[in-house]
Structure formats: C-alpha cells, structure tokens
Amino acid sequence: MSDWIPDITKLQRLDDDEWLKVEREYAGRLYHYVARRVTDREARHDVLQETLLGAVRGIGSFDPTYTFEQYVFGICHNRTVDWMRRRRIDTLQSETDEDEPSPIERLATSSETPSQVVRRAEFSENARRLLALLLREWVQETWGQGEFVRLMVIEALFFGGWRNKDTWKRFGLNDETSVAGIKVRALVRIRELAQERPEAAELFLALSRLTQAGEANFDFDVSEVWRASRASCPARVWLARSLAGTLPAGPKGFVDFHLDEMRCEFCRANVEDLRTRSSEELDSMHERARASTLGFLRSRGGSA
Ligand SMILES: [Zn+2]
Known part of the structure; x- marks a missing residue:
C-alpha cells in the first residue's frame, strides 16, 4: 500500500480526478474501520459513502494542522457513532411500539430529516x-x-x-x-x-x-x-456543428449523450429543423458563432 497523500488544494478546487483517487486509496481502510462497529453490511456502505461525502462538504475548511487521513477518519468516526445512535433509537422504538406507528411517529423515527419532508417549500x-x-x-x-x-x-x-x-x-x-x-x-x-x-x-x-x-x-x-x-441544452450552433461532424470528441460526446441518451425533445426538434436548412444558412451561422465570443454551451436570445 502506497502512502499517497492527496493534494488539498486540488481537493478544495473539487477536482474530480483527485477525489476519485481519494476514494480508491481510502475506501478500503475506512471500510475496515466501519466494519468493526457497524454490523449491518448494507449500512457499512452507507456510512462509508456518508464519510466520503462529508469529506467533500467539509474540505473548504480543512485544518492543515491535521493530516488528511486524520481528517477523513475523524469524519468516519462521527458517522459511525451517528449510525450506532440511530440504531439504538430505532431498536427502542420498535420495542415499545405496539400498534402501527402513526404517520407523525413514523416521521419522527425515520431517517428522513424534516428538510426532506418540507423540501418543496x-x-x-x-x-x-x-x-x-x-x-x-x-x-x-x-x-x-x-x-x-x-x-x-x-x-x-x-x-x-x-x-x-x-x-x-x-x-x-x-x-x-x-x-x-x-x-x-x-x-x-x-x-x-x-x-x-x-x-x-x-x-x-x-x-x-x-x-x-x-x-x-x-x-x-x-x-x-x-x-x-433546460440548464444543459447546448446552443443551436453546437447542434449544427454536431450535424456537420465538426465537433471535437469531448463536446461531441456530450451533445450525442444529450440527444441520444437524455433524448432531450427540444434539442432533437432543433436538430430536425437544422436538417432542413441549406448549407449556406448553416455556414453563415458558423461564421456568426466564430465572430462572437460564444465559446460556451448556450446563448439565449441570440438567433444562433
Ligand atoms: Zn436539450
């Protein structure tokens, strides 16, 4: 086992690769830690996942006087204790309940937090x-x-x-x-x-x-x-470039995914419309796009 140490700056920038490395490097030892206290197999994975997510949430205020390993094990410890505490409450509850719990009681004892219940508001x-x-x-x-x-x-x-x-x-x-x-x-x-x-x-x-x-x-x-x-709908020019086959691999992968797997009906309709356009029209659209500062996904309000 290597003693790889993550780059905290990258973690704070929410760099995916660095966080994926953290998951690979730390999941095993954290799991073993959890497994010693949490008897339920499925719950072990939940606690592990909550630990890793807690590490992401807290990384902005990481205290450099500790090592990353101390930091992540501290979170793991707290999540494990939380689980044991919840389980004790659940056990006590089920011992004292004679009838079906009322919806209010179920609310009070379920793992759902009140914010889940009122989230629409x-x-x-x-x-x-x-x-x-x-x-x-x-x-x-x-x-x-x-x-x-x-x-x-x-x-x-x-x-x-x-x-x-x-x-x-x-x-x-x-x-x-x-x-x-x-x-x-x-x-x-x-x-x-x-x-x-x-x-x-x-x-x-x-x-x-x-x-x-x-x-x-x-x-x-x-x-x-x-x-x-429609937060992720590409600007029309990207759809046109996709049709023309002039998109680089990364953007093309995304546009294809959006059209074929997400099956976005708005963008599919746009593509259908673009297919009926003349090549002159499409060329001038590309020219306008190149001339503008539009490097991004979407331009609302413009004709492109
Ligand atoms: Zn779309």
Missing part, C-alpha cells in the same frame, strides 16, 4: 430563478473546463433521473460512491457560486442547510429547475 420563486442561473453557470464552467464526464454524470442524475448504480456503469466509474461524490462536488460548487452573488444569500443558506443534511434532500427541486430551465 424550501425554495421561493426568487430562489428557483437564481438556482436556474447558477445551474447554467455551473454547466458553462464545466463545459469550459472540458470536464464532459462530470457534465454528463450530473445531467444523467438531474435531467435524466438516472440512479447512481446505472450511472457509474455507463461512465466506467469505480462504483456508486464515485457518482455520489461527483454530485456532492457539483452541489458544493453551485453553493460557492451562490455565495459569490449577494442577491443569492437566501438560496445560499438553503443550499448550505440542505447539502449539510444530506445530498438527496433536494434532488427533486434541482431536477425540476434543471429541466424547466
């Missing part, structure tokens, strides 16, 4: 509008960084509604934890983008509360806003 109209802006900002940034796998994974989850276990197989990732990790890193980055906008203070607080409580809590809201705002 979390975002005001204003917050949803800002979230739509931030999702697009994140998509454009990710596109600009050439991180197309990350983009496709997040699109599969929020736009396609894919499950983690289908997603990791499609993209050849380590396992479900890798997918969960990519998702949490995306949400952490979106929260950072919210923090940079003073008008998004309300949204930032909601995102902070929800990402701390657990990454699944507001999937529904993000998915809904993602779909409604």
Whole structure:
C-alpha cells in the first residue's frame, strides 16, 4: 500500500480526478474501520459513502494542522457513532411500539430529516430563478473546463433521473460512491457560486442547510429547475456543428449523450429543423458563432 497523500488544494478546487483517487486509496481502510462497529453490511456502505461525502462538504475548511487521513477518519468516526445512535433509537422504538406507528411517529423515527419532508417549500420563486442561473453557470464552467464526464454524470442524475448504480456503469466509474461524490462536488460548487452573488444569500443558506443534511434532500427541486430551465441544452450552433461532424470528441460526446441518451425533445426538434436548412444558412451561422465570443454551451436570445 502506497502512502499517497492527496493534494488539498486540488481537493478544495473539487477536482474530480483527485477525489476519485481519494476514494480508491481510502475506501478500503475506512471500510475496515466501519466494519468493526457497524454490523449491518448494507449500512457499512452507507456510512462509508456518508464519510466520503462529508469529506467533500467539509474540505473548504480543512485544518492543515491535521493530516488528511486524520481528517477523513475523524469524519468516519462521527458517522459511525451517528449510525450506532440511530440504531439504538430505532431498536427502542420498535420495542415499545405496539400498534402501527402513526404517520407523525413514523416521521419522527425515520431517517428522513424534516428538510426532506418540507423540501418543496424550501425554495421561493426568487430562489428557483437564481438556482436556474447558477445551474447554467455551473454547466458553462464545466463545459469550459472540458470536464464532459462530470457534465454528463450530473445531467444523467438531474435531467435524466438516472440512479447512481446505472450511472457509474455507463461512465466506467469505480462504483456508486464515485457518482455520489461527483454530485456532492457539483452541489458544493453551485453553493460557492451562490455565495459569490449577494442577491443569492437566501438560496445560499438553503443550499448550505440542505447539502449539510444530506445530498438527496433536494434532488427533486434541482431536477425540476434543471429541466424547466433546460440548464444543459447546448446552443443551436453546437447542434449544427454536431450535424456537420465538426465537433471535437469531448463536446461531441456530450451533445450525442444529450440527444441520444437524455433524448432531450427540444434539442432533437432543433436538430430536425437544422436538417432542413441549406448549407449556406448553416455556414453563415458558423461564421456568426466564430465572430462572437460564444465559446460556451448556450446563448439565449441570440438567433444562433
Ligand atoms: Zn436539450
């Protein structure tokens, strides 16, 4: 076993490769730690996953007086203790319950947090509008960084509604934890983008509360806003370039995925329309795109 040490700066930049290395290097030893205390096999994986996701959430305030290993084992310890505490409450509860628990009781004892139950009320109209802006900002940034796998994974989850276990197989990732990790890193980055906008203070607080409580809590809201705002739909010129066969491999992979696997009906309709256009029209569209500063995914409002 090598004593590889991750680059904290890269981790704080939410670099996918560095985090995937962390998962590979640390999952084994963390699992053994968890297994000594958690008897339920399935729960071990949950605790391990919560540990790795907790490491992503907390990395922004990493204290360099500790090593990364101390940091991640500290989180692992806390998650393990949480699990044991929850289990004790569940056991006591089931011993004292004679009848079926009422919905309120079930609510109180289930592992769902209150924020999951009231999640639909979390975002005001204003917050949803800002979230739509931030999702697009994140998509454009990710596109600009050439991180197309990350983009496709997040699109599969929020736009396609894919499950983690289908997603990791499609993209050849380590396992479900890798997918969960990519998702949490995306949400952490979106929260950072919210923090940079003073008008998004309300949204930032909601995102902070929800990402701390657990990454699944507001999937529904993000998915809904993602779909409604068409956050990942490529600008028309990218669709035209895809038709013309002039896209580089990375963008082409994404555009194909969006059309063929996400089966985005808007973009498919756009492609159908583009097929009917003359080559002169398409050429002039490419010229306009080259002349503008449009390097990104999407230009709303322009004719291209
Ligand atoms: Zn689309």
